[in-house]
Amino acid sequence: MTQHHSKTAPESLLPVAGSIRNQGEPLRFEDVEQFIGISAKAAKPGEKATLWTKLALTSDDPFFHRVVDGLADVIYNMAQKAGVAVNLRRAGTVLLVLKPDNTADLWVDTAAVTIRCMVKRAVAMGSIICEHDIADITGMGFPCVEFGEKDKVLCIFREAWSFGFAFDMNPDGILDLESFTTTLGTLHRELRYRxxxxxxxxxxxxxxxxxxxxxxxxxxxxxxxxxxxxxxxxxxxxxxxxxxxxxxxxxxxxxxxxxxxxxxxxxxxxxxxxxxxxxxxxxxxxxxxxxxxxxxxxxxxxxxxxxxxxxxxxxxxxxxxxxxxxxxxxxxxxxxxxxxxxxxxxxxxxxxxxxxxxxxxxxxxxxxxxxxxxxxxxxxxxxxxxxxxxxxxxxxxxx
Known part of the structure; x- marks a missing residue:
């Protein structure tokens, strides 16, 4: 049976062989207050505070829940201010990119995700990869998201019945995206093969x-x-x-x-x-x-x-x-x-x-x-x- 369409999809939306793309656009927030880190311990007014500027956790760690609950509240406030609805509790992958101009991009299950693996056999482009083909997992990334060297990144993702969370507040001023990719891959591997x-x-x-x-x-x-x-x-x-x-x-x-x-x-x-x-x-x-x-x-x-x-x-x-x-x-x-x-x-x-x-x-x-x-x-x-x-x-x- 032949199907006839009255409209043709825009060229930008047509799939290209061998290419990947995001499933949608991020939510964009304006006038976002800059994050500098997450407190490592309690501090009273006037006391010195110790901050985590880079961190990786799984939901097995009790600290994970405190940090993620706080982050969720911040994101909900951003969304409310922008007049949009966000449901993080049902999300599989949440990526927040904080820009130096006080804007932020929030990807909720819309960013394409790649898993970097070591494989047991030679594979051609476009081959179906099964779990038994995998020898190791060394990275997890977002190939279609544009990152700037001054950006800060946070990611929460679900793996089976657990979660991984990592962030990099870019304390050195140059985002080490390769390190962040490796960190996410480590979390993914530890959760999947717990x-x-x-x-x-x-x-x-x-x-x-x-x-x-x-x-x-x-x-x-x-x-x-x-x-x-x-x-x-x-x-x-x-x-x-x-x-x-x-x-x-x-x-x-x-x-x-x-x-x-x-x-x-x-x-x-x-x-x-x-x-x-x-x-x-x-x-x-x-x-x-x-x-x-x-x-x-x-x-x-x-x-x-x-x-x-x-x-x-x-x-x-x-x-x-x-x-x-x-x-x-x-x-x-x-x-x-x-x-x-x-x-x-x-x-x-x-x-x-x-x-x-x-x-x-x-x-x-x-x-x-x-x-x-x-x-x-x-x-x-x-x-x-x-x-x-x-x-x-x-x-x-x-x-």
């Missing part, structure tokens, strides 16, 4: 996962790890859920991972060995997988270390420190979804764990036990083989 950070912070829970050989690996952090975490939190036997996870790693998925590995020079020089390990996993030969990959992890780390340290190698302790530092530098912080600090602990307590040759405590999770032929035969399982694959994959994101 369960992961809580799992890492819970010593007993994290120890239970690590002792079983599991970790919030990048490849499973937005998918299979949720089920593992539920089992661990309930203190169920993780071996009950492991076969289901192993089955989800078919040849297609593993080939995608292999492609990711060999894109790195220090992985590419070992491509034949890595390919052999992947083929062995598909053929359900865990001994081959573990024997190949556990003994290659140290070599791959050393190659990456040499590439950034003028050809100089390092011992295991130095390599672990290098891995953590490389991940922190690449992701722009230590609290990203790459979890470099926690993974360093995992490598120490699992992959490079020592063993007692007298008491025969070695398992196929330990590179040292496997390398010395001290791992019990029964510990060479498909689950252990997958854990080794995921460990190597994690390092591909680090270096």
């Amino acid at each position: 369960h992961l950070y809580q799992a890492i912070a819970d010593e007993a829970l994290f120890a239970r996962l690590v002792s079983s050989g599991w970790f919030p690996f990048v490849e499973i952090i937005t998918s299979e790890f949720k089920e593992l975490l539920r089992y661990a939190e309930a203190d169920f036997d993780l071996t009950d859920v492991e076969p289901t996870i192993v089955e989800k790693f078919d040849d297609t998925r593993l080939q995608h991972m292999l492609k990711r590995w060999v894109a790195k020079p220090h992985f590419a020089v070992k491509s034949d060995l890595l390919r052999e390990a992947i083929e062995a996993f598909v053929s359900r030969r865990p001994v081959t997988v573990i024997k190949i990959l556990l003994t290659e992890i140290e070599g791959i780390l050393n190659d990456a270390h040499r590439a950034t340290h003028c050809g100089q190698g390092a011992k295991v302790t130095g390599l672990l420190a290098f891995a953590k530092a490389a991940a922190t530098q690449r992701a722009g912080g230590s609290n990203t979804l790459l979890l470099p600090e926690a993974f360093g602990r995992y490598l120490t307590e699992n992959t490079f764990a020592n063993f007692d040759p007298v008491k025969a405590t070695g398992t196929a999770a330990s590179r040292h036990a496997v390398g010395h032929g001290a791992a019990a035969q029964g510990s060479y399982t498909m689950s252990r083989a997958l854990q080794v694959i995921l460990t190597l994959d994690q390092l591909a994101f680090y270096t």
